[in-house]
Amino acid sequence: MxxxxxxxxxxxxxxxxxxxxxxxxxxxxxxxxxxxxxxxxxxxxxxxxxxxxxxxxxxxxxxxxxxxxxxxxxxxxxxxxxxxxRIDCDEEGELYRLFHEVNSLAAILNAHAENEGRAKYFLKDTISNISHQLKTPLAALNIYNGLLQEESKDFPEIREFTDLSEQELDRMETLVQNLLKMAKLDSGTIVLEKTMENLSEMMDCVQRNFTYQAQQEEKKLIFCGGDMVTLLCDRIWLMEAVSNLVKNAFAHTKAGDTISIQWKQFASIVQLVVQDNGSGIHPEDLPHVFKRFYRSRFSKDTQGVGLGLPLTKAIVEAHSGTIEIDSDLGRGTTFTINFLIPTKL
Known part of the structure; x- marks a missing residue:
């Protein structure tokens, strides 16, 4: 027995x-x-x-x-x-047999975690190497395209093609940078340098980055929130996340539309809202907007690469925050980010 x-x-x-x-x-x-x-x-x-x-x-x-x-x-x-x-299981019997299986499971989980870690580092290194390899030809292509633009001032048709080439080169550069950022976040090699930041000052920087674009596209850009709202965060990465949401809003609005960024502090959370009154998102696409490289069959946007929103979500979650989306087709989209305020119990 x-x-x-x-x-x-x-x-x-x-x-x-x-x-x-x-x-x-x-x-x-x-x-x-x-x-x-x-x-x-x-x-x-x-x-x-x-x-x-x-x-x-x-x-x-x-x-x-x-x-x-x-x-x-x-x-x-x-x-x-x-x-x-590990659980001590040196003796015999059914209980110690169970303990042995638990120890075996722990060893298997460690092996899987180690393999996954190596895979993530390999992915990061691979994408990093590819990104660095692409930077040199991209820089050269930008220079060549700039020379062509200078030479084609008197040739409208050629000038149009060089302008389109510049847009595609910018798109490629954005894709490369976003891939590199996603790979770093996935591999866990990035250590967020969190400091107590004034959210109003951060949003002022974001506003300055997009003011010229708003003027060029004849769109209204509104930033409003409390001057004393602070947040423990990595300034550079959080500004990257907000900037991606603003870029997304610019991509889905037309001349005369409004893009607003608001921030508030409540008892237990700091909330940041990016809202626009643009084209909105089709209900079929809402569950998939944070998936990488997702392209909607309803979208008319041919410039996006499907990495901006997933990158934003990854950054927000790295700050232990949550991001939600609410959209009405033809009326606009609202992204709501909530950060829990750390409390001492």
Whole structure:
């Protein structure tokens, strides 16, 4: 029997069998000899047997409880990040067999995590190498295209093609940069340098970056929020996330439309909202907008590469925040970012 493979269980059964045998022997002897107090002798023996059996069971289960508590402690250690935590399973028995399987599972999870980590680093290094390799030809193409633009001032048709070439080169450069950023975030090689930042000052920087574009495209750009709102964040990466949302708003609005960026501080969260009254997003596309390289069959945008919003989501989540989207087709889109304010309990 497997249950008797455990030495402690085997000893418990032996002790219980010994107590029962002793009680039975005393009872048989006292009854067969017809002692005057044989009834009392049987009664006392039964009581003593019961006490010894209860004591033996108590000691056994107390030891088992301690073993399980130790196992739970090791499991919690593992869940807390200690990958070397293991349950002691040197003895035999079904319980220790279970512990052995748990240890095996932990080893398998460690191996998978290590393989995944290597894969992420390989992906980051690969994309990084490709990105750096592409920078040189892209820079050269930009120079060549700039020379062609200078030479084609008197040739409208050629000038139109060189302008289109410039747009595509800018698009390629944006794609390369976004791929590199996504790879760094995925691999976990980026350590966010979080400091307490004034959100109003950060949004002023974002506003300056897009003011000229808003004027050129005849769109209204509104920034409003509390001057004293602060947030523990990585300034550069958070501005990247907000800028991607503003770029997305520019891509889906037309002349005369409005793009607004608002920020507020509540009791437990800091909220940042990017809203526009542009074309909106089709309901079929809403569940997929944060997927990489997703292209809607309803979208007329031919310039997007489908990385801006996934990158924004990754940055927000790296700050332990959440991002939600609400959109009405033909009426506009609203992105709401919430950051939990750390509290000391």
């Amino acid at each position: 497997r249950i008797l493979a455990n030495r402690k269980i085997k000893h418990l059964f032996w002790w219980i069998a010994l107590f029962i045998a002793g009680f039975s022997s005393i009872s048989i002897v006292s009854v067969s000899l017809q002692w005057k107090y044989s009834v009392w002798c049987v009664l006392v023996s039964a009581i003593l047997m019961g006490v010894f059996i209860v004591a033996a069971l108590y000691l056994y289960f107390r030891k088992q409880d301690q073993i399980i508590e130790d196992a739970v402690t090791q499991i919690r250690e593992y869940l807390s990040g200690n990958q070397d935590a």
